[in-house]
Amino acid sequence: MDLLKKIRILADAAKYDVSCSSSGSDRENKNSGIGNASFYGICHSWSEDGRCISLLKILFTNICIYNCSYCVNRCSNDVERALFTPEELADITINFYRRNYIEGLFLSSAVYKSPDYTMELLIKTVKKLREEYNFNGYIHLKAIPGADVNLIRLAGLYADRMSVNIELPSEKSLKLLAPQKTKESIIKPMSFIHNQLMEKSESKKLMRRTDKFVPAGQTTQLIIGATPESDRTILKLSENLYKYYDLKRVYYSAYIPVFNDNNILGMTSPPLLREHRLYQADWLLRYYNFKADELLTEEEPNFDVSLDPKINWAMKNLNLFPVEVNTADYNMLLRVPGIGLRTANRIVKARKAAYLNYDSLKKLGVVLKRAKYFITCNGKYYGECEIETDKIKNKLLPKRNVIEGQLSIFDIDNTLNNLPIIV
Amino acid sequence: MVNYIFDGTFDGLMTVIYEAYYSHQHPNDIFSEINHQINFLGHDVFVSTDIDKSNKVQHAIETKISNKALRNIYYAYLSELESSYMLIYRYIRLGFKIGKKIDYFIQNDIVHEVTKLSQKVRHEAYKMIELIRFKEVKKGLFIAKIHPDYNVLPIIMPHFAERFQDQYFIIHDEKRNLSAVYDKKAWIITDIPLQDISNMKDTEDYEILWKMYHKSISIEERKNLRLQRQHMPKKYWDMLTEKQ
DSSP, rough: HHHHHHHHHHHHHTTTTOOOOOOOOOOOOOOOOOOOTTTTOOEEEETTOOOEEEEEEESBBBOOOOTTTTTTTTTTTTOOBBBBOOHHHHHHHHHHHHTTSSSSEEEEOOSSSOOOHHHHHHHHHHHHHIISOOOOOOOEEEOOTTTOOOHHHHHHOOOOOEEOEEEEEEEHHHHOOOTSHHHHHHHHHHHHHHHHHHHHHHHHHHSSOOOOTTTTOEEEEEEEEOOOOHHHHHHHHHHHHHHHHOSSEEEEEEEOSSSSSSSSOOOOSSOOOHHHHHHHHHHHHHHHOOOOHHHHSSSSSOTTTTSSSHHHHHHGGHHHHHEETTTHHHHHHHHHTTTHHHHHHHHHHHHSSSOHHHHHHHHTTTTHHTTTTTEETTTTOOOOOOSSSHHHHHSSSSSOOOOSSSSSSSHHGGGGGGSSSOO | OOEEEEEESSHHHHHHHHHHHTTTOOOOEEEETTTTOOOOOEOOOOOOOHHHHHHHHHHHIIIIIHHHHHHHHHHHHOOOHHHHHHHHHHHHHHHHGGGGGGGGOSSSSHHHHHHHHHHHHHHEEEEEEEHOOEEETTEEEEEEEEEEEEOOHHHHHHHHHTTTSEEEEEEEEETTTEEEEOOOSEEEEEEOOHHHHHHHOOSHHHHHHHHHHHHTOOOGGOOOHHHHHHHHHHGGGGGGGOOO
């Protein structure tokens, strides 16, 4: 089978994995080899669905022994199958990299023959890249659920980032849709990686040089909308993953029906807006010091998709507003809709130099369209309506009610514009 | 009030700043000689570039204002906008007056303008780092062509030189007829013309594989061409292998 065909089949089979990030590692180009990693990550292209392409995201093979019903690669599905060799993959990676198409490799795989056997193939490929080709670019490796921890340790020495996908947000859904996988087989490698990372950071204190072990940490992915979990369940799960496993990212993937199956809720189009709101809420957890319980309650376990989660929260806590931009502390500024991380930083610095007036807020990057309802500037309120939920909501709701397709982060919430580049 | 004319280089501009300060002659305007037509009415002063004076000014900016200010000035200069030279002059004057505080004095119009211009240049440099596509035109020699709005070659070369230490490469700016050349040791920017650059081809088949990859990784159900264009502006598509 020729390479072109393999790429067609195995890129197509990898496309449902959301992560394509190349951030978090600052691996240097040593020994005058090829490649280095940029700490903030670099995108190199965008596909027609608007998603960034940073890494060569591909499966080693889509030949699978499992039969998970949410997955396009399940063994009972009638699709074309292909299998790379480590040489082929290493060669494509290097040659794409030299042409500046990609930032590195994101290698995943279906479970071929056995979890251990598959893991060994992945390791063989990245070992070749690092040792034979002298490649110092970014490598993201999937930890195959069920693989021996010693193999995962070995893989972690070559990779910048590793991930184990949880996919289904509850054990019940896992049993229903992926009966051959267990919660145990997912959590075990995740906690193993976490423990290794902690061990490394301990030994760094004692030794001058230690080997790098997944310097960019680990991530995971949850499928949204294939099973009936609420936003609250999902967000609480993410919060715990950040807290107990110190994950770098949790990705959310709106479920795209790959074929009709009795197990899966009757759905037609992927819940993209819901996915978008979860990402926004995820950002609030990681960068804005919000707690999942503040954003969603048991009585209202799902987001109002017409408004972003920060506005949702502000609406429920109007008694805290408006805040005076010239005096409010940093943490309160962060909670104002329309003020992001970078803007809050700028405000705190700029008001040392001079009093801020309303016009200068725009220069500092405040999105006044949203912020004006929640702030005062030198004591004056610019919201042009009373501070009441209905009146503000009325002004904030978009004119068009239907928003189609994948949303652009930058249209919906300019506050995200102010984040460091993490893709 | 005089018009200062310099040779268009960054050192030249810094020399102008030096002369303006020490001669106490505030500029009416500052021109690069590349674009300037001699004006018989005004009082033109030609400033010849002096590296020592330039270094002194740069050192003063770094110590008396900040590193960030010097970087903003350099990036604003690379915009090559005629209006940027006077803006830079005003920014430096303000900087020498208020010092490091200038970094967060964004309410001020001059600071805001310089910061905005510097950001635009940095943004385009970053886009180039993302979107440059090399072709292997001969075994081991890689060439890329770009046509950025701003003169970003000096900003992006350190990135590629660090990354591709083991390959010979050239990045050619078609708009300015400049080529940045790396020889596995160091890089230079030169205006020596390259031969046969118009119809260069990749000698290997990886372009075909890349196009196939690019097509296959996209999810049909999430198609969003507007978002794609937002990140990959159409003006750069002729550089992109996957868009040909």
